[in-house]
Amino acid sequence: MPKINRVHFVLLIAKTIVYQITTSFIGEYTTERRTMNELQTSNMKTPIEIALGVDENGMTTAKALYEFLSGEKSNFSKWAKRNIEQNEFYEENKDWWGFVTVTNGNECKDYRLTTDFAKHLSMESHSARGKEARQYFVTVENKAKEMVINRSQLSPQMQMVMSLAESMARQELEQKKQAEQVQKLESTVTNMKEIFTEPIGDWKADINAKVRKISTKSGIDYQTLYNQMYGELENEAHCVLARLQSNKIKRMEDAGNTKTAIKEGTTKIAVIFDNARLRIIFENIVRRYAMRYCA
DSSP states (O other): OHHHHHHHHHHHHHHHHHHHHHHIIIIIISSOOOOHHHHHHHOOOOOHHHHHHTTTSSSSEHHHHHHHHSOOOTTTTHHHIIIIIOOOOOOOOTTEEEEEEEETEEEEEEEEHHHHHHHHHHHOOHHHHHHHHHHHHHHHHHHEEEEOOOGGGGHHHHHHHHHHHHHHHHHHHHHHHHHHHHHHHHHHHHHHHHHHHHSSSSSHHHHHHHHHHHHHHOOOHHHHHHHHHHHHHHHHHOOHHHHHHHHHHHHHHHHTTTHHHHHHHTTTHHHHHHOOHHHHHHHHHHHHHHHHHHH
């Protein structure tokens, strides 16, 4: 083999090896708090993330975490208040979001957690599963250390090749990240346009479409989401929707409307639509939820 081809061959092999190492550690594994975008790019989930049912948005629920750590469902509320709501190191609407679910007619509070927050809670747990989680991360760190190449044992020529290949790998990773950021920004702009576009045509249909999208993105049940929004509307507008519904039912009955017309015309969303002030407040509430879960 000619000398020039051998050099090229060594350079190619070195670049391949270092690129793999750099991609693994610089791109995704050297950073303890890996972002969900990187995990989505590699289509990889850790065993703990699989056990917690982490979704494509890098989120899990407090109940899933609690059951994973304790193996039971009792005392969840007390545990959540102490470890989530009163946790001074993590913030609401950044690391966790509260929401309400309805089970057998009973409302239950749960929380959506970021993957990082869930992992930290796992490591802080004194249960057997918590110990397993801590041991898992220690093992991962030790494996990472074993894979680090000791450059001092390489020849000066190979060290130069390694540095060159590593630099090229970093550039490729940076370009990849920039492309992902541009794509994410474009998606955010599109979502923002949808969020702040004034309802046109059928107001109720437009609101329903937005709430369904928020439900899909957030993982919160569609009707539960509406109930939360109705509650916020009543607090902000100082009104009682049930009373407004009763008043409208009486008016429509007095006007001789059919039962079908009364049923369709006295839903909560219909009552809100009738009142310009409530309509504006409710639109803003829907936008807030869309900003939180869709933007």
